[in-house]
Amino acid sequence: MRYLTAAIAIASGSIVLFGYLYPLDALIQLRVMLTNWAVIVAAMAVLVGVANLVLVHIDKIRRTEKNSIYGVLLIVSLLFTFGAGLVLGPNSQVVRVAIDAIIVPVEASLMAILAVTLVYASIRLLRRRTDVMTVIFLVVAILFLIAVMPTPAGPIPGDFLLLQFLHMFSDGGARGLLIGIALGALLTSLRVLFGIDRPYGGN
Amino acid sequence: MALIIVIIAALLLVAFTLLRRRSPAVLRHIEAFERLSHAIGLAVENGTRLHISLGRGNLFTARGASALAGLAMLRRLAERTSVSDRPPIVTSGDASLSILSQDTLQAGYKAAGAEEQYRATTGRLTGLTPFSYAAGTIPVTRDENVSANVVLGDFGAEAALLAEAADRENTHLIAASDNLSAQSVLYAAAQDPLIGEELFASGAYVGAGPSHEASLHVQDVLRWLIIIVILIGALLRFVGASF
Numbered sequence: 001m002r003y004l005t006a007a008i009a010i011a012s013g014s015i016v017l018f019g020y021l022y023p024l025d026a027l028i029q030l031r032v033m034l035t036n037w038a039v040i041v042a043a044m045a046v047l048v049g050v051a052n053l054v055l056v057h058i059d060k061i062r063r064t065e066k067n068s069i070y071g072v073l074l075i076v077s078l079l080f081t082f083g084a085g086l087v088l089g090p091n092s093q094v095v096r097v098a099i100d101a102i103i104v105p106v107e108a109s110l111m112a113i114l115a116v117t118l119v120y121a122s123i124r125l126l127r128r129r130t131d132v133m134t135v136i137f138l139v140v141a142i143l144f145l146i147a148v149m150p151t152p153a154g155p156i157p158g159d160f161l162l163l164q165f166l167h168m169f170s171d172g173g174a175r176g177l178l179i180g181i182a183l184g185a186l187l188t189s190l191r192v193l194f195g196i197d198r199p200y201g202g203n
Numbered sequence: 204m205a206l207i208i209v210i211i212a213a214l215l216l217v218a219f220t221l222l223r224r225r226s227p228a229v230l231r232h233i234e235a236f237e238r239l240s241h242a243i244g245l246a247v248e249n250g251t252r253l254h255i256s257l258g259r260g261n262l263f264t265a266r267g268a269s270a271l272a273g274l275a276m277l278r279r280l281a282e283r284t285s286v287s288d289r290p291p292i293v294t295s296g297d298a299s300l301s302i303l304s305q306d307t308l309q310a311g312y313k314a315a316g317a318e319e320q321y322r323a324t325t326g327r328l329t330g331l332t333p334f335s336y337a338a339g340t341i342p343v344t345r346d347e348n349v350s351a352n353v354v355l356g357d358f359g360a361e362a363a364l365l366a367e368a369a370d371r372e373n374t375h376l377i378a379a380s381d382n383l384s385a386q387s388v389l390y391a392a393a394q395d396p397l398i399g400e401e402l403f404a405s406g407a408y409v410g411a412g413p414s415h416e417a418s419l420h421v422q423d424v425l426r427w428l429i430i431i432v433i434l435i436g437a438l439l440r441f442v443g444a445s446f
Contacts, residue, residue, distance in 0.1 A: 053329070
């Protein structure tokens with residue numbers, strides 16, 4: 001069985017890869033078909049993931065674990081929105097209210113907390129690690145903030161030059177990091193394509 | 204051109220893997236992986252848990268590679284913690300990744316001869332959007348007797364919330380992402396951030412096999428090739444050659 005799953009994965013991966021590199025009609029059709037199948041499987045995976053989430057919280061409630069009341073809230077909200085979406089459709093007013101009046105504001109609040117968290121983390125950074133790179137990181141962050149922040153007197157003199165100077169280093173550094181990440185991603189994908197890493201089929 | 208790079212990388216990977224089977228590689232010291240090894244031992248002895256957060260890397264996008272690197276590491280961590288009373292908890296923000304994390308956990312236990320330890324509820328989908336994922340993951344750090352957090356995969360700036368939660372609970376945190384925003388916030392917020400492609404080196408450092416060590420060598424070779432090409436290109440442009 002494990003050889004079969006590996007063979008299917010390797011064949012599918014190779015077809016999709018060569019479909020990108022060699023845009024032949026037959027390969028493109030196969031690639032599109034496989035990608036469509038993958039989209040359907042991914043949609044089913046969401047249902048499985050949500051079912052797993054419900055099971056985790058039912059288990060927490062059953063054991064009366066700490067903060068299990070949030071599990072009750074999650075399951076009730078999930079059933080309500082899932083039921084409303086199923087009966088009324090995803091574009092109905094009720095479902096839109098659930099998204100626009102609850103999910104969006106909650107996520108925006110988390111974004112606001114994130115801003116505070118980052119300021120706090122930056123303040124503590126020198127206590128956590130005191131080395132040259134940390135000092136450079138903080139100095140660049142502060143200079144960048146000075147250059148982009150609005151002031152009552154208008155832009156700070158020389159802000160354009162400062163930004164140009166910072167971008168020269170940050171763009172170069174970012175490109176270097178991205179090249180490294182791309183190489184890492186390429187090699188990781190090749191290991192999966194060769195069947196060396198098999199994160200599927202219980203191997 | 205892309206095909207040539209893929210073929211060169213594939214040939215080098217095979218060659219270096221065969222070479223590494225005969226002689227294991229000597230890897231440079233990375234503090235974060237040293238601490239991870241220590242944290243695993245401590246978690247097993249203390250009866251606490253590891254929490255592994257695999258991020259939101261959708262396997263149908265270019266971000267999927269970081270998720271695959273996370274899964275390779277998870278496999279080794281599952282094997283190494285299989286003797287613990289408390290199995291590690293894996294959280295992810297993508298449904299397919301969540302299923303693969305369950306499968307990988309099960310495979311890790313099976314390889315360690317402890318398949319009965321596996322629980323499907325230890326591989327969890329905690330949210331499908333960046334902040335819902337963070338909000339769903341923070342309680343795991345707080346409530347599940349976690350002593351070390353491994354945050355490894357595709358994240359955005361929300362990774363800072365996970366780092367802050369780990370810090371507040373006084374638990375250990377090792378963090379790596381393929382996303383530049385996440386890398387910068389983790390540099391500020393995490394105790395042990397991994398920068399750039401160090402995310403993809405995690406398998407080699409936890410002993411996932413010679414192919415992972417070979418991957419590092421191939422990356423080094425390709426990196427030098429790219430540096431040489433960039434320098435030659437800059438030189439040609441400097442002397443006024445058009446190409």
